[in-house]
Amino acid sequence: MSTWYVYVLKCSDDALYTGITTDVVRRVQEHNSGTAGKGAKCTSARRPVALVYSEECMDRSTASKREWVIKQLSRSQKLLLVGQH
Numbered sequence: 001m002s003t004w005y006v007y008v009l010k011c012s013d014d015a016l017y018t019g020i021t022t023d024v025v026r027r028v029q030e031h032n033s034g035t036a037g038k039g040a041k042c043t044s045a046r047r048p049v050a051l052v053y054s055e056e057c058m059d060r061s062t063a064s065k066r067e068w069v070i071k072q073l074s075r076s077q078k079l080l081l082v083g084q085h
Contacts, residue, residue, distance in 0.1 A: 004063035006070060008053035008082055011046030016078050018070045020063040024054050053082040 002022040009017040009031060021027035028051050031043045043049050057063035070078065 001059070004057045004060050006055050006057060006063050006066045007051060008070065008078065009043065009049040010052045010082075011043055011049050013046050015042075015046055016052075016075065016082075017043050017046075017049065018067055018078075020057075020060070020067050024051065 004020055004022055005024050006018065006020050007024050007027065009019075009028065011017060017031075019027065028049065031040050031049045032047055034040075034044055034047070055066065057066055070081065073081065
């Protein structure tokens with residue numbers, strides 16, 4: 001069973017992008033190289049991106065639920081979240 005992560009990227013235009021993955025380092029490299037697939041259309045025009053937050057989750061379902069919660073936060077709330085880590 002794989003460990004899943006929810007992560008937040010800061011884009012070159014200061015936008016915040018939230019996603020899930022089993023390998024944070026690989027996923028950030030994919031976002032920056034343009035090989036991240038359809039989920040990264042948002043970041044393709046905003047490169048480079050930098051990892052500003054990641055959180056380990058016990059499974060994909062938990063990571064997806066946490067991703068949804070983070071996506072519902074306001075920008076200021078997200079900045080507080082990433083600032084704590």
